[in-house]
Amino acid sequence: MSRSTCAAAIVALSLGxxxxxxxxxxxxxxxxxxxxxxxxxxxTHHKDYSAQRFSPINQINxxxxxxxxxxxxxxxxxxxxxxxxxxxxxxxxxxxxNGYLYVTDGWGSVTKIDTRGGQAKVLWSMDPKxxxxxxxxxxxxxxxxxxxxxxxxxxxxxxxxxxxxxxxKETGKILWQRQVANPDKGEVITAAPLVVKxxxxxxxxxxxxxxxxxxxxxxxxTQKEVWRTYTIPAKGEPGSETWKDSYDAAAMGGGSTWVxxxxxxxxxxxFWGVGNPGPDWDPEYRPGDNLxxxxxxxxxxxxxxxxxxxQHTPNDAFDYDSVAENVLxxxxxxxxxxxxxxxxxxxxxxYAVDRNNGNFVWGLPFVKKVNWTKGLxxxxxxxxxxxxxxxxxxxxxxxxxxxxxxxxxxxxGNMGGKNWPPTAYNPDxxxxxxxxxxxxxxxxxxxxxxxxxxxxxxxxxxxGPTESERITGSVTAIDVTTGKEVGKHExxxxxxxxxxxxxxxxxxxxxxxxxxxLDAKTLQELWSFNTGGGVIAPPMTFTSxxxxxxALLVGQGxxxxxxxxxxxxxxxxxxxxxxxxxxxxx
Amino acid sequence: xxxxxxxLRYVIGAAxxxxxxxxxxxxxxxxxxxxxxxxxKSANCVGCHKWSGNGGGSYGGAAANxxxxxxxxxxxxxxxxxxxxxAGMPHFQPDAYSDGKCYGLKESDLPEDKRPPGTNHPLRxxxxxxxxxxxxxxxxxxxxxxxxxCQKFFGSGTRVCDTYATQGESKQxxxxxxxxxxxxxxxxxxxxxxxxxxxxARK
Numbered sequence: 001m002s003r004s005t006c007a008a009a010i011v012a013l014s015l016g017x018x019x020x021x022x023x024x025x026x027x028x029x030x031x032x033x034x035x036x037x038x039x040x041x042x043x044t045h046h047k048d049y050s051a052q053r054f055s056p057i058n059q060i061n062x063x064x065x066x067x068x069x070x071x072x073x074x075x076x077x078x079x080x081x082x083x084x085x086x087x088x089x090x091x092x093x094x095x096x097x098n099g100y101l102y103v104t105d106g107w108g109s110v111t112k113i114d115t116r117g118g119q120a121k122v123l124w125s126m127d128p129k130x131x132x133x134x135x136x137x138x139x140x141x142x143x144x145x146x147x148x149x150x151x152x153x154x155x156x157x158x159x160x161x162x163x164x165x166x167x168x169k170e171t172g173k174i175l176w177q178r179q180v181a182n183p184d185k186g187e188v189i190t191a192a193p194l195v196v197k198x199x200x201x202x203x204x205x206x207x208x209x210x211x212x213x214x215x216x217x218x219x220x221x222t223q224k225e226v227w228r229t230y231t232i233p234a235k236g237e238p239g240s241e242t243w244k245d246s247y248d249a250a251a252m253g254g255g256s257t258w259v260x261x262x263x264x265x266x267x268x269x270x271f272w273g274v275g276n277p278g279p280d281w282d283p284e285y286r287p288g289d290n291l292x293x294x295x296x297x298x299x300x301x302x303x304x305x306x307x308x309x310x311q312h313t314p315n316d317a318f319d320y321d322s323v324a325e326n327v328l329x330x331x332x333x334x335x336x337x338x339x340x341x342x343x344x345x346x347x348x349x350x351y352a353v354d355r356n357n358g359n360f361v362w363g364l365p366f367v368k369k370v371n372w373t374k375g376l377x378x379x380x381x382x383x384x385x386x387x388x389x390x391x392x393x394x395x396x397x398x399x400x401x402x403x404x405x406x407x408x409x410x411x412x413g414n415m416g417g418k419n420w421p422p423t424a425y426n427p428d429x430x431x432x433x434x435x436x437x438x439x440x441x442x443x444x445x446x447x448x449x450x451x452x453x454x455x456x457x458x459x460x461x462x463x464g465p466t467e468s469e470r471i472t473g474s475v476t477a478i479d480v481t482t483g484k485e486v487g488k489h490e491x492x493x494x495x496x497x498x499x500x501x502x503x504x505x506x507x508x509x510x511x512x513x514x515x516x517x518l519d520a521k522t523l524q525e526l527w528s529f530n531t532g533g534g535v536i537a538p539p540m541t542f543t544s545x546x547x548x549x550x551a552l553l554v555g556q557g558x559x560x561x562x563x564x565x566x567x568x569x570x571x572x573x574x575x576x577x578x579x580x581x582x583x584x585x586x
Numbered sequence: 587x588x589x590x591x592x593x594l595r596y597v598i599g600a601a602x603x604x605x606x607x608x609x610x611x612x613x614x615x616x617x618x619x620x621x622x623x624x625x626x627k628s629a630n631c632v633g634c635h636k637w638s639g640n641g642g643g644s645y646g647g648a649a650a651n652x653x654x655x656x657x658x659x660x661x662x663x664x665x666x667x668x669x670x671x672x673a674g675m676p677h678f679q680p681d682a683y684s685d686g687k688c689y690g691l692k693e694s695d696l697p698e699d700k701r702p703p704g705t706n707h708p709l710r711x712x713x714x715x716x717x718x719x720x721x722x723x724x725x726x727x728x729x730x731x732x733x734x735x736c737q738k739f740f741g742s743g744t745r746v747c748d749t750y751a752t753q754g755e756s757k758q759x760x761x762x763x764x765x766x767x768x769x770x771x772x773x774x775x776x777x778x779x780x781x782x783x784x785x786x787a788r789k
Contacts, residue, residue, distance in 0.1 A: 083746075084644075086630045133746040137636070140645060161745075163773070179773035184749055208645070216777065225778040237782055304781030446643065456749050459643050562633065563645040572706065 025098060025169070027150040029197045033265055040543030042096040045147055045192040046422060047540070050328040051262040053424040054501050055541045059548035062504045064585050065517045065527045071549060071584040074113065074120045078105025079555070079578045081143070083136020087576040088143035089536055089557010091420075091497075093192070094580070095148050096542030096551075102150070103580055106143040106557055107132065108159040110167060115544040115582070124172025128159040131183075135161035138186045138457050140208035141559035146260065146420075147192040149200065151220055156200050158189040164202055164218055176223050180204075186211050186457050192260045196270070196301055199226065203257030207275045207293075207321075210453075210460035213255030215272055215297075217304060227304030231255035231274045231292045239291035239309075244391055247450040249286040252460055254278035255293045259323045259420045264339075264355060269307060270299045271328065271341055271355070275321035280414075281401050282317075282462025285448045287391035289314035294322045296343055298358060308358035312345045314386060315393040317401045318372060318443070319414035319465075320347035325422050331430050331480045333361055342480065344423050344434045346416025349376060350478055362483030366434050366476045367417040372399050372410055401463065406445040413441030414465045415564060421498030422538050424506065426520055431486065432478045433506050435495030439471040441567065471567035475499065475508060477523060489523035493568055496560055497552070498538030509535025509552055511560060511571055515581070533577035536560070550583040622720020623739065625713045629678065629705075637739045637746075639725035649674070652725045662726075663718035664688070666709070669702025680708040745772065 027043060035041070035048040039056050047053050060068060078088045088106025095102040100123070101113040107130045114121040136143055139160060149156040154175060155167045162181030167174055180202045181187035186209025194201040199217045207213065213231035218224065232253040233239040243250040254277045261272035277293040279285055295311040313320045327342040333352065341355040348370040352361040360381030373383035373395045385395045394400055401408050421435045445463040454460045473494040477487035497509040505526070506518040513535060516528040534556025541550050555578040556571075565571050626632065635641045639652030657665065668688030669677030677683070683693040683701070693701065709717070728735070736747035 081630070084630075084633045084636065086633060131744050131746070133637075133740050133744045134748075137746055162775075177773070179775045182775050183745070214777075225776060227781040228778045229781040234780060234783060236784060237780075306782055446648070461643055461645070464643055464645060464648065559645065566703070 026152050027097065028152070032195060040096075040546075041098065042094070042540050042542050043150060044095070045093055045149065045194060045260045046262065046325060049196070049263040049265065051325045051422070052327055052329070052427065053422055053499065053538070053540075054426055056503060057541060057543060057548050058503045060502065060505070060541070060550065060585050062519055062526055065505060067585045068517065068527050068529070068550065068583050069585070070529070071118065071582045072120050073582070074122070074580040076103065076105045076109075076111060076553075076555075076578040076580060078107040078109055078143075079576050080107070080132070081136070082107075082132025083134075083139060085136045085139065085143045085562070087557060088555070088578070089534075089576065090553035090555030090578060091142075091144040091190070091537050091558060092147035092553050093538050093540055094551050094553065095150060096540070097150060099544040101542070101551065101580075102148045102155055103553060104145040104147050104157060105578055106145055106555070108145045108157055108165075110148055110155055110157050112155070112169070112172060113580075115549070117545070118547075120580075120582070126155075126165075126167045126172050126174065128157070128163065128165055128174075130159045131161045134183050135159075135188050138183055138206065138209050139188050139190070140205065142557050142562070144190045144558055146190060149193040149195045151195040151200065154220070156193045156195060158191065158193060158202060160188050160190065162187055162189055164193065164200065178218065178223060178225075180216055180218070180225075181206075184456060191258050194260050194263070195220070196263050199301065201261065201270065203260070203272065205256050205258040207254030207256040207278045208280065208459055208461050209457060210252035210278055211256065212251060212253055213257055213274065215257050215299070215304065229297075229299060229304040229306065231257060231297070233291065242289040242291040243286060244288040245286060245450070249450075252278055252453070253286065253290060253293065254280075256321070256323065259325055262326050262328050263301065264328055267356065268301045269355070270301045271326035272297050272299065273321070273323040273326060273343065275323040276316055276319050278460045279448045279462030280319045281443050281445050281464070282403070282448050283315050283401070284392055284403050285450070285462060287315070290316065294320060294347075296322060296326050296341060296353065298355070310351070310353050310358045310360070310381075312343075312349070312351065313347045313383070317393070317395075318347065318410050320345065320416060322346070323420065324418060327423060327425050327432065328355060329425055329427070329432070329480055333481055333483070340480065342423070342425070342432055344418040346412065346418065347372070348412040348417035350432075350434060351381060352480065352483060353381075364478070364483055364485065366478065366485065367412050367436055368438050369411040369440060371440070372396050401443045401445045403445060403447050407442065409440050409442050409468060411440035412437065413439035413471065414443060415439060415441075415494070415559070419496070421495055421536075424499040424501035425480070426501045426503070428503055429520060430480050431520070432480050433499050433501055434476045434478065435497070435499050435508060436474040436476050437471060437494035437496075438474055438490070439494065439567070440469055441471075441564075442466045442468040465563070467564055467567035469567065471564070473510070475506060475518060475523060487523040489518055489525070493571065494560070496536040496558065500539040500541060500550070502541065507539040507550060509537065509539060509554075511536055511556065511568070512574060513554070515539070515552065529583070531579070531581055533579060534561075534571065534574040547584065552581055554579045554581055619720050619724050621716040622718075623724070625709065625717040626720055629707060629709055629713075629717065631717065634674065637736065638731035639721065640731065652721050653728050653731075655721075655726050659718060659722040662721050663714060666714050666718055671696055671702055672700050674703065676703045676705040678705055678709040678714055679711075680704070
């Protein structure tokens, strides 16, 4: 480095400005804590630790969004199949830092793109050589990877076959990797890693394959695992009494952690959603509430110890994961300032919980049709029919799947009122937007036999869903200060990709290829464009050379086109693809 | 235009060769069961019936266990050609219900929700025959899947067969190739102790 560039770097550093290719590009724990101080960057999976997916940048706004157009596209790879899957898809959120984008394809290849100068230049691609058949045979719901995390001068990513991989940000070379999940047990990884302080947190998928779920924290310096928290307690641990059988159903109890969580630095607490119990549709196999399945967990970041939990659907018979991101919001509720955790559950209800103690604040249905319960208890937020003394929860017994009621129509359907696609929260309007699957489907129960436990890597679901009617979608808006619905923008297809909000806009994509912008206040559509591929990934925004762009990945895949497409027959015509779209206004 | 003749002759010759190959299996052609395995993979039979043919439950419903099937070769072929009404098995012949040659039924005989699904990638009659032969000779009646059968299907560059390995034939057998095929060693999970175990009870 010449003396003048060195001097410039020192000046830039002292001003807190980023310096390309220099130490200031290191993504320090402090930069991640203050991610909102870099509005043009998207430094971590949900943009910041609160998981609000709100960008204050408003160069693109409701007055000019009608001029939004494709700035450039980039073809990616990873479309090939493996295991039970005919092709991979794109569910990732791009990460943006100082004009560079980091994106993943379904098999976990990472590509670094220089976006400066208004065009895409690929700097490197890292192919983790994922073991397609080993992983793809036990991936319940697609060949997917939801993105990377930045830490120091590393890009951290997961592979479907269970590895955590650290890649050099400059060269694209793998620096180190460790096996975190074990596909021999049915564990695979689709979630993006979360970096906090010197730890990187990994979650697992596999509740349909008889796993016992967990979260694991790896030290970035030693590359060793420092804690592992099981989402299904071991015998003798608190919560183990909620597995009341005599044949250790908990050992294959499910509880995946396949969506990236959030973090509150004030209390050093990690918030993470936990998925469904297994076998999914045979609750009589696992009497009890089945903690911590279908729960939000609050954990101490340093130790992984569980501080509190909030369970949404005890003894779940529906496949209603609570795996969704937990959005951290400080807002007054009915005039009283609150620190909230917001979660839009697959069971069709949106919840606000006090994030300091796990107490219920408000809840409401965000889908048009719920039939499995009459509603939530106003005090506890539990389904009204919940009986804490019962081994098996009946809820609305005419609807709840059971060995007696072995074929039943459930609303929401088993994909949920909202699946993994992320919500977005506008802190100016105090409005929370949910990407909704408006659905019912039919569940058939097949009793599992304790004497015939599934072998490792065998599916473990106790039945299965079929599609009995058309499924649509919506963007549903909730006023967080009251817990009331304030708008619903209906869409012809389910929301399989998630949302982004800016001061006056909400962006979404649809699995038929449409991308659209809504007025954040009225939910009126202001702009749309068809990408020609299926969108099942969330939009994000960033700046490059000071100019705002909207980016999203386009590549049909995931669970829908294999298991649920009969409910949306037009989507059979959407072919696999693998493209990054980037939009600008001028 | 005399220059066209050699190429035309070549085309005729090639077509004749293909006819012979198609009828009798010419030198250099792969064995029918290899073709069948290739089609079993490319038509994504694996997606529901699994590599082993065990089938079983899935998000999409339970697929038949082909290892335990009682169907004859011609019945297997018919099932692939025609699918199964009121079930998830697609028909791989595109116009299967046009002329009553599938179970004596035409499309108009079946209400929409009872029709077997179609497929975006239909198979040619010869492909249907080959994959039916593969199911009938390589999967049907074969008992529990074995490590050797799994490696025959997938090759040795993957860990997918490890759970079928018994001691001796085990993971080392595929280890060298696995390292070659992917850039990473066969790593094992080194998990930290259970963070929420009661004090002193960690294991």
